[in-house]
Amino acid sequence: MKDVVLTGDRPTGPLHLGHYFGSLANRVELQDVHPMYVLIADYQVITDRDLPGQIQRNITELLLDYLAVGLDPAKVTIFRHSAIPELNQLMLPFLSLVSVAELQRNPTVKDEIAHSSQRAVSGLMFTYPVHQAADILFCKGTLVPVGRDQLPHVEMTRLVARRFNERYGEVFPVPEAMMGEQPLLRGLDGGKMSKSRGNAITLSATEDETAALIRKARTDTDRLITFDEAHRPEVANLLTLAALCLGRSPQDLAEEIGYGGAAALKRLVTEAVNEFLRPIRKRRKEHAEYDVRQILAEGNERARERAVTTLDEVRAAMGF
Numbered sequence: 001m002k003d004v005v006l007t008g009d010r011p012t013g014p015l016h017l018g019h020y021f022g023s024l025a026n027r028v029e030l031q032d033v034h035p036m037y038v039l040i041a042d043y044q045v046i047t048d049r050d051l052p053g054q055i056q057r058n059i060t061e062l063l064l065d066y067l068a069v070g071l072d073p074a075k076v077t078i079f080r081h082s083a084i085p086e087l088n089q090l091m092l093p094f095l096s097l098v099s100v101a102e103l104q105r106n107p108t109v110k111d112e113i114a115h116s117s118q119r120a121v122s123g124l125m126f127t128y129p130v131h132q133a134a135d136i137l138f139c140k141g142t143l144v145p146v147g148r149d150q151l152p153h154v155e156m157t158r159l160v161a162r163r164f165n166e167r168y169g170e171v172f173p174v175p176e177a178m179m180g181e182q183p184l185l186r187g188l189d190g191g192k193m194s195k196s197r198g199n200a201i202t203l204s205a206t207e208d209e210t211a212a213l214i215r216k217a218r219t220d221t222d223r224l225i226t227f228d229e230a231h232r233p234e235v236a237n238l239l240t241l242a243a244l245c246l247g248r249s250p251q252d253l254a255e256e257i258g259y260g261g262a263a264a265l266k267r268l269v270t271e272a273v274n275e276f277l278r279p280i281r282k283r284r285k286e287h288a289e290y291d292v293r294q295i296l297a298e299g300n301e302r303a304r305e306r307a308v309t310t311l312d313e314v315r316a317a318m319g320f
């Protein structure tokens with residue numbers, strides 16, 4: 001049977017190289033082979049912040065990022081959370097299938113709480129992984145291209161699917177996560193590259209902005225460049241970035257730089273990243289003119305139809 005692919009992003013800011021090598025590259029390949037849904041998770045934004053007045057702009061920018069990397073709305077259903085109320089209705093029975101202890105144990109949720117600027121942790125922070133189960137299961141998704149931080153959430157979805165089927169009869173497939181070439185790309189501060197942590201090389205930045213960011217990245221004073229993740233994580237991280245963009249190994253690049261020191265390393269990384277992103281950035285500009293709102297309206301409609309069918313099935317299975 002053909003896989004159904006579901007994945008998505010929060011509209012919290014511009015997409016970056018972590019997204020590209022963690023998930024976007026896989027999506028672009030899969031869209032030719034499988035039915036695919038891409039979710040703009042706008043409700044998930046309010047787990048740990050408010051972005052009133054900014055959310056529409058972020059969604060437009062996110063759509064432009066999708067088009068820039070080559071996602072094709074003719075092949076992919078792109079939709080937003082808040083346009084599909086059935087997702088929230090699915091969340092309710094799903095919440096009854098997991099324990100509070102299971103919600104509290106999620107390591108990604110713990111990490112996000114640690115990095116959050118909000119003092120009070122919202123209830124949604126603990127329940128959004130179940131929301132995500134609804135996102136994946138509404139379309140009977142079987143394959144979920146994501147970065148490593150999402151593995152606990154996909155595990156939660158598998159748990160919900162299994163328990164639902166056990167309790168009410170076989171309705172859902174049990175989906176698999178699919179990790180990208182680089183399941184955890186680190187940012188210029190050494191932590192997970194994230195939209196909201198100010199450490200990301202974004203797809204839409206200019207070449208000068210990219211150069212300035214890389215110039216500020218931390219390195220060390222050893223002139224001989226080596227790839228040593230344990231002892232020289234900052235240098236190793238920069239080498240990894242360049243290697244991904246060039247399709248080469250970081251060890252190779254280190255040898256090539258030799259005694260060039262941090263300056264030569266940063267020059268190489270800047271050139272590699274800007275070269276890699278050039279066609280993506282060019283395509284992004286070409287698309288900026290298109291009416292991306294229409295793409296979303298059509299995607300919302302298709303996703304909603306699918307969600308209504310699944311919710312009917314769920315209600316019938318539960319005897320409602």
Ligand code: ATP
Pocket residue numbers: 008009010011012013018019021022023145146147148149150182183184185186192193194195196197
């Ligand atoms: P935020 O900081 O607002 O949570 P984010 O950068 O974590 O933003 P998300 O929208 O939460 O981005 O994640 C979208 C997808 O991209 C997920 O599948 C996630 O696993 C993947 N992803 C995000 N950051 C990275 C990264 N640094 N390396 C690999 N994959 C990543």
Ligand code: MG
Pocket residue numbers: none
């Ligand atoms: Mg995130």
